Amino acid sequence: METKQQRMSFRRYFIMVVLKMFLNPTSQQTISPWHLPPILDVSNPRRFHWPYQILKWLRDAISKFQDENRETCGGCMFVLLVLYFQRLKHGLLHACQVPEPLIVEWTTNELDKKADHVISQVQSLRISFL
Numbered sequence: 001m002e003t004k005q006q007r008m009s010f011r012r013y014f015i016m017v018v019l020k021m022f023l024n025p026t027s028q029q030t031i032s033p034w035h036l037p038p039i040l041d042v043s044n045p046r047r048f049h050w051p052y053q054i055l056k057w058l059r060d061a062i063s064k065f066q067d068e069n070r071e072t073c074g075g076c077m078f079v080l081l082v083l084y085f086q087r088l089k090h091g092l093l094h095a096c097q098v099p100e101p102l103i104v105e106w107t108t109n110e111l112d113k114k115a116d117h118v119i120s121q122v123q124s125l126r127i128s129f130l
Contacts, residue, residue: 011042019039024053024057025076034057055079058075060075
């Protein structure tokens with residue numbers, strides 16, 4: 001990327017993919033109106049309140065899932081995983097004494113054990129459905 005225009009174009013596509021696929025996914029093949037400002041103006045992505053928007057998006061997705069009996073739940077599943085792992089290790093989240101970011105408390109070995117446990121649970125569910 002030699003020119004500023006090329007860098008801005010890359011930044012725009014990168015932000016769009018990260019928002020749409022990971023941080024604020026939607027079930028439609030379109031982008032949300034909230035996606036537009038960070039995609040259109042990529043001059044300073046840090047000015048957007050990313051954590052707030054991600055949690056708000058997740059909260060709204062969970063509410064829709066519960067209230068409208070939807071079959072799928074949108075939102076950032078990575079945030080849910082971090083919160084879930086944190087609760088497994090420390091109990092209720094408000095009682096946690098670990099400084100942010102919460103994921104620093106987890107070792108690779110602990111995450112591997114949790115992943116193996118989840119995979120075994122999923123496999124046992126598959127077998128019971130067959």
